[in-house]
Amino acid sequence: MASPPVVSNALVQHMARLHKQSPLFVALFDATDTTRYANPAFLSIFGLSTYAGLTWSDLMRHSYMSGVGAAIKTDDFEAWLTSTRSRRGKLPFRAFETDLTDGRWIYITETVDEQGWVLHVAFDISAMRTSERALRQARDGALRAAQTDALTGISNRAHILQQLDQRLEQLRTSGQTCGVVILDLDHFKCVNDTHGHHAGDLVLTHFARLVAGTLRREDGFGRLGGEEFMLLFPNIEAAALTLTVSRVLELVRAAAPLSDVPDFSYTCSAGVAMLKAELDAKANICNADRAAYAAKANGRDRLEWAA
Numbered sequence: 001m002a003s004p005p006v007v008s009n010a011l012v013q014h015m016a017r018l019h020k021q022s023p024l025f026v027a028l029f030d031a032t033d034t035t036r037y038a039n040p041a042f043l044s045i046f047g048l049s050t051y052a053g054l055t056w057s058d059l060m061r062h063s064y065m066s067g068v069g070a071a072i073k074t075d076d077f078e079a080w081l082t083s084t085r086s087r088r089g090k091l092p093f094r095a096f097e098t099d100l101t102d103g104r105w106i107y108i109t110e111t112v113d114e115q116g117w118v119l120h121v122a123f124d125i126s127a128m129r130t131s132e133r134a135l136r137q138a139r140d141g142a143l144r145a146a147q148t149d150a151l152t153g154i155s156n157r158a159h160i161l162q163q164l165d166q167r168l169e170q171l172r173t174s175g176q177t178c179g180v181v182i183l184d185l186d187h188f189k190c191v192n193d194t195h196g197h198h199a200g201d202l203v204l205t206h207f208a209r210l211v212a213g214t215l216r217r218e219d220g221f222g223r224l225g226g227e228e229f230m231l232l233f234p235n236i237e238a239a240a241l242t243l244t245v246s247r248v249l250e251l252v253r254a255a256a257p258l259s260d261v262p263d264f265s266y267t268c269s270a271g272v273a274m275l276k277a278e279l280d281a282k283a284n285i286c287n288a289d290r291a292a293y294a295a296k297a298n299g300r301d302r303l304e305w306a307a
């Protein structure tokens with residue numbers, strides 16, 4: 001059998017030279033979403049001369065603040081970031097179109113490896129027929145809406161379950177482990193009953209943003225329904241998962257999400273499990289669900305591991 005081609009230094013140098021001169025926008029981000037490579041064309045989008053130390057979120061924030069680069073049309077950048085991050089780097093491949101502040105229109109491809117590194121290759125499609133652009137944009141918008149929870153902006157049930165299937169597949173094919181966590185807000189009915197449904201909505205939105213801010217890019221976070229959420233943590237040890245979830249519970253406990261009621265606080269309970277290759281998606285969810293139920297039964301505001 002022929003052996004796989006060797007990636008020699010010379011080959012790498014050719015690739016680097018070609019990327020440098022290519023009009024394609026090429027960038028590579030590691031699992032923490034820090035830029036590890038960006039060619040001059042990519043940097044020119046943002047009017048930057050270096051990418052050193054910049055994360056993808058930094059690039060987006062830079063665009064938003066300076067008006068150079070990605071056209072980000074929102075009044076609430078942090079909400080936009082939470083929502084966009086819930087779709088970013090979750091599936092092995094996706095492609096979409098976006099516009100730049102200078103009026104250019106680009107087509108972006110996003111390829112994700114099993115270690116959570118993301119390769120972007122994008123190209124300028126400004127010259128392509130504009131008549132079909134509105135249609136394509138509507139299609140991308142519809143896809144985003146179909147994946148997004150309307151209230152919190154994170155993944156909806158269908159999107160997080162799609163990610164769960166993906167993680168199960170990776171566990172079966174390459175042994176890549178993944179933690180699954182069910183988070184359920186405590187006594188949430190009481191929040192609605194005491195402070196009103198609108199306040200309840202604010203708490204849910206606040207919770208989603210707070211938790212999203214603690215996650216790695218490859219982690220999945222979705223709202224299953226009501227006050228129940230699911231998290232997926234690929235490539236994590238049990239001890240680290242316990243620490244991460246404990247930190248989430250701590251942050252929630254310390255939060256004051258209602259500015260009108262400054263002494264209002266809330267808690268949540270967590271059921272934690274590692275995905276099991278021999279179980280289907282439903283049975284894996286049941287496992288974490290049972291643990292969440294135990295956390296409720298044992299007094300709430302705590303995490304329990306699945307048996």
Ligand SMILES: Nc1nc2c(ncn2[C@@H]2O[C@H](COP(=O)(O)OP(=O)(O)OP(=O)(O)O)[C@@H](O)[C@H]2O)c(=O)[nH]1
Pocket residue numbers: 151184185186187188189190192196197198199200201204225226227296300
């Ligand atoms: N404000 C608001 N409330 C919601 C939403 N979705 C579900 N709820 C409410 O969430 C509450 C969930 O109540 P329960 O299932 O009894 O659970 P709980 O009060 O959190 O009690 P425990 O889970 O046992 O701690 C219900 O009152 C629902 O009406 C939403 O989108 N917005």
